[in-house]
Amino acid sequence: MSTLRIARLVAAKDLRIEWNSRVFVNQVLPFAGVTMVIFAFALDADSVLQRVAPGLVWLATMFSMLVLVQRAFAVETSDGALDALRVAGVDPRAIYLGKAVALGAQLLVLEVVLLFAAVVLYGQTIPAAGAVLLVITLISATCGLAAVGTLYGGLAAGFTGRETLLPLLTLPAVAPVLIGATRAVEAALGTAGAVVSDGWPWVGLLVVFAVAFGVGGALAFGPLIDE
Amino acid sequence: MEDAGFIIGGYVLTFATVSFMGWRVLRAGKRLGKQVPDADKNWL
Amino acid sequence: MTTTDPTLTGDHTTPTDGRSGPGDGTGTRGTRIIGIATIVAMGWLVAFGLGFSPEDRDQRESVRLLYVHVPTIWIAYLAFIVTAVASGLYFFGKKKSLGWDRLAGASAEIGTVFVAVTLVIGAMWGRLTWGVFWQWDARLTTTALLFVTYVGYLAVRRLGGTHEQRARRSAIIGMLAVLEIPLVHWSVRLWRSLHQDASVLDADGDVTMDGLMLFSLFVGVIAFSLLYLWLVIHRTRVMAMEDLLDDRLLDDAVAARRAESVGGRPSVRTSNHTSDRASDQVSDQEGTT
Numbered sequence: 001m002s003t004l005r006i007a008r009l010v011a012a013k014d015l016r017i018e019w020n021s022r023v024f025v026n027q028v029l030p031f032a033g034v035t036m037v038i039f040a041f042a043l044d045a046d047s048v049l050q051r052v053a054p055g056l057v058w059l060a061t062m063f064s065m066l067v068l069v070q071r072a073f074a075v076e077t078s079d080g081a082l083d084a085l086r087v088a089g090v091d092p093r094a095i096y097l098g099k100a101v102a103l104g105a106q107l108l109v110l111e112v113v114l115l116f117a118a119v120v121l122y123g124q125t126i127p128a129a130g131a132v133l134l135v136i137t138l139i140s141a142t143c144g145l146a147a148v149g150t151l152y153g154g155l156a157a158g159f160t161g162r163e164t165l166l167p168l169l170t171l172p173a174v175a176p177v178l179i180g181a182t183r184a185v186e187a188a189l190g191t192a193g194a195v196v197s198d199g200w201p202w203v204g205l206l207v208v209f210a211v212a213f214g215v216g217g218a219l220a221f222g223p224l225i226d227e
Numbered sequence: 228m229e230d231a232g233f234i235i236g237g238y239v240l241t242f243a244t245v246s247f248m249g250w251r252v253l254r255a256g257k258r259l260g261k262q263v264p265d266a267d268k269n270w271l
Numbered sequence: 272m273t274t275t276d277p278t279l280t281g282d283h284t285t286p287t288d289g290r291s292g293p294g295d296g297t298g299t300r301g302t303r304i305i306g307i308a309t310i311v312a313m314g315w316l317v318a319f320g321l322g323f324s325p326e327d328r329d330q331r332e333s334v335r336l337l338y339v340h341v342p343t344i345w346i347a348y349l350a351f352i353v354t355a356v357a358s359g360l361y362f363f364g365k366k367k368s369l370g371w372d373r374l375a376g377a378s379a380e381i382g383t384v385f386v387a388v389t390l391v392i393g394a395m396w397g398r399l400t401w402g403v404f405w406q407w408d409a410r411l412t413t414t415a416l417l418f419v420t421y422v423g424y425l426a427v428r429r430l431g432g433t434h435e436q437r438a439r440r441s442a443i444i445g446m447l448a449v450l451e452i453p454l455v456h457w458s459v460r461l462w463r464s465l466h467q468d469a470s471v472l473d474a475d476g477d478v479t480m481d482g483l484m485l486f487s488l489f490v491g492v493i494a495f496s497l498l499y500l501w502l503v504i505h506r507t508r509v510m511a512m513e514d515l516l517d518d519r520l521l522d523d524a525v526a527a528r529r530a531e532s533v534g535g536r537p538s539v540r541t542s543n544h545t546s547d548r549a550s551d552q553v554s555d556q557e558g559t560t
Contacts, residue, residue, distance in 0.1 A: 168422065176455055176458035244387075248384060259512040263515055269511070
């Protein structure tokens with residue numbers, strides 16, 4: 001079985017589990033939505049909210065991602081499924097790729113929903129000129145987030161007392177994504193006078209990040225889960 | 228020297244911190260050194 | 272059991288050539304020399320930093336804090352590079368020698384404390400120079416993230432399991448941390464370059480140093496390098512002893528279990544450690560019950 005085929009099977013399995021259990025739709029999306037609402041309680045001025053809306057979207061994404069990653073690996077460890085796959089000799093890179101793709105797919109849906117929430121709650125508009133930048137930003141940022149989340153999720157999975165390690169490891173690591181994605185979305189939406197052309201350097205950063213952690217993660221995932 | 232408080236305080240804080248680290252590592256060394264046979268101490 | 276009995280160490284001759292004796296700690300003649308050199312260098316640093324060096328034209332006396340602030344962050348970077356290299360030497364080495372893992376861990380611990388000192392001294396300097404304890408400029412932000420990243424590394428080291436498991440996990444995280452830092456630095460630099468605050472807040476500490484000021488900085492670098500060396504040697508040796516004692520506790524527990532299962536008869540210790548005296552003690556004890 002080729003690596004790609006295994007990865008596709010793993011991704012399909014994860015997404016099917018998600019679809020059947022509806023945890024994503026019933027819990028994670030509402031959590032993200034609630035986060036967007038309570039941001040408004042804390043930042044009590046419409047002008048402020050409008051200015052920081054892109055940042056809030058990505059903040060809500062980061063926090064929800066932590067929940068998603070925990071979930072992605074909880075389904076593995078509850079029955080020792082990950083260990084079973086490894087013992088069966090499955091290439092860990094395939095597992096990594098498959099789980100990252102599944103995580104990425106869920107993150108993409110999440111981000112689109114959050115953008116929609118920002119349009120509704122924070123008075124954002126999406127100009128046609130920025131649409132391409134927006135889409136490419138979403139994709140490149142999501143790749144980076146999925147790469148880091150899957151990698152550290154594998155490390156933090158399984159043993160009690162480990163899950164609290166996930167935020168501590170992940171958030172500093174994805175700081176570049178938070179910075180880059182927020183600036184790029186600001187450029188796409190025209191926030192605070194930014195223009196679309198401002199956003200492309202940030203997309204460059206996001207792409208480099210995604211490649212670096214994609215490769216690093218694929219290499220490191222195997223040794224990390226082999227315990 | 229103006230702002231002497233901050234500046235001297237900064238130096239004092241630094242030296243206190245590193246002295247504490249040094250004291251802790253020496254104390255651990257003495258304590259564990261009693262329990263580990265010399266043959267296992269590869270710096271001797 | 273017998274693990275805290277000082278007479279275990281057997282040979283009671285005290286070496287007369289400056290090496291430490293049995294029952295002593297992690298000091299050797301080498302570390303004593305480094306230690307004394309460190310204290311002397313620190314003394315020079317205080318003398319020059321607080322005394323002989325002049326005040327800066329722009330920053331006045333607060334520049335004196337830089338003689339501590341700059342060396343600590345430089346040596347911290349050195350410490351983290353050592354961690355990454357040692358991690359690589361462990362991970363990619365054929366022999367998988369745990370000594371590299373211990374060096375990586377010890378170096379990271381020291382580096383993390385040094386970064387904390389950097390941040391605190393930097394905040395004090397900022398208070399004097401900018402009027403604020405913190406600024407979201409590129410360097411400070413990157414340093415703060417550096418600190419958190421290695422706190423995470425140290426947390427991974429404490430996840431438990433065998434020494435080999437710890438070493439493998441930590442080696443990967445240690446090498447990944449070094450990958451993360453340039454990415455963080457790049458993104459933060461790009462980010463802050465957008466904010467052209469033309470005010471005194473721009474002064475990020477790059478004074479043109481010459482003469483006595485440069486010398487004081489140089490003394491600081493020497494002093495903290497020696498300090499790092501002294502600390503990392505001692506800490507690595509302490510970790511070696513901790514690992515040894517861990518292994519011995521494990522061996523003892525296994526032997527005791529085995530002894531129980533054969534109905535309390537004395538069991539022969541099959542430990543692969545060199546602590547023959549310890550195993551003699553165990554069998555003696557078993558025999559007399």
